[in-house]
Amino acid sequence: MVSPPASTADVVGSLYSSHHGWLHNWLWRKVGCRDGAADIAHDTFLRVLSADALETLREPRAYLTTIANGLLVNHWRRLTLERAYLEALAMQDGALEPSPEERALTIEALMQVDAMLARLAPKAREAFLLSQIDGLTYAAIAEQLQVSDRMVKKYMAQAMLQCLLIGNGDA
Numbered sequence: 001m002v003s004p005p006a007s008t009a010d011v012v013g014s015l016y017s018s019h020h021g022w023l024h025n026w027l028w029r030k031v032g033c034r035d036g037a038a039d040i041a042h043d044t045f046l047r048v049l050s051a052d053a054l055e056t057l058r059e060p061r062a063y064l065t066t067i068a069n070g071l072l073v074n075h076w077r078r079l080t081l082e083r084a085y086l087e088a089l090a091m092q093d094g095a096l097e098p099s100p101e102e103r104a105l106t107i108e109a110l111m112q113v114d115a116m117l118a119r120l121a122p123k124a125r126e127a128f129l130l131s132q133i134d135g136l137t138y139a140a141i142a143e144q145l146q147v148s149d150r151m152v153k154k155y156m157a158q159a160m161l162q163c164l165l166i167g168n169g170d171a
Contacts, residue, residue, distance in 0.1 A: 124154075
């Protein structure tokens with residue numbers, strides 16, 4: 001008798017019961033915090049829920065580790081951005097103390113900008129930053145990057161497209 005195919009919920013449930021404790025401990029060693037490890041383990045299994053072809057999974061721990069590693073990179077990147085933001089706030093005069101909600105929204109916006117910048121080619125990213133942070137003209141950017149003005153315009157168009165995608169929630 002052939003058994004019916006297992007549902008995604010059954011497969012994820014089995015994966016969870018077999019490997020959650022191991023994954024949590026592995027993450028705890030990486031993060032150094034039980035609560036942070038629990039959050040990332042939870043997010044890992046949320047990603048697993050949306051995955052395809054779980055029935056054919058041969059190396060579940062390798063699969064979970066791959067997903068969790070990506071989430072760890074995001075976690076550390078967020079912490080780095082948050083630290084930089086808090087250091088910048090500390091250098092202000094104190095009159096601009098944002099609320100916890102404003103801080104969270106700002107950090108989320110910084111994460112989106114960081115993700116947008118990461119999707120750009122290195123020269124496009126540099127052109128965008130030189131324009132937006134340093135206020136350089138396209139001609140000055142072209143000279144600094146040793147490219148044509150036309151290439152700078154292409155770089156800026158790529159960056160602006162990424163900004164629009166973030167604004168539309170597509171990024």
